[in-house]
Amino acid sequence: MKTPVRRPKAARRARRGQAMVEYSIINYVLVLGLMLSLTINFGSGEQKVNIIHAFLRAYQVYYDSFYFVLNLPFP
Incomplete structure (x- = not known):
């Protein structure tokens, strides 16, 4: 029976890092889109x-x- 070959930790970490970068970019685009598109009127x-x-x-x-x-002089 042949033992499975283990991948180095760097290869596993690289894929996880890529997912985090993609997740961050998607969140950035969504937040930026919400900030630019959602405006509301106040007052006049x-x-x-x-x-x-x-x-x-x-x-x-x-x-x-x-x-x-919190800064009121009453006890």
């Missing part, structure tokens, strides 16, 4: 804001208010 309708920027702005307001509450 003249100002267009990217939805990612709107979420980041909302998170910043949340973070600032939380930080403000």
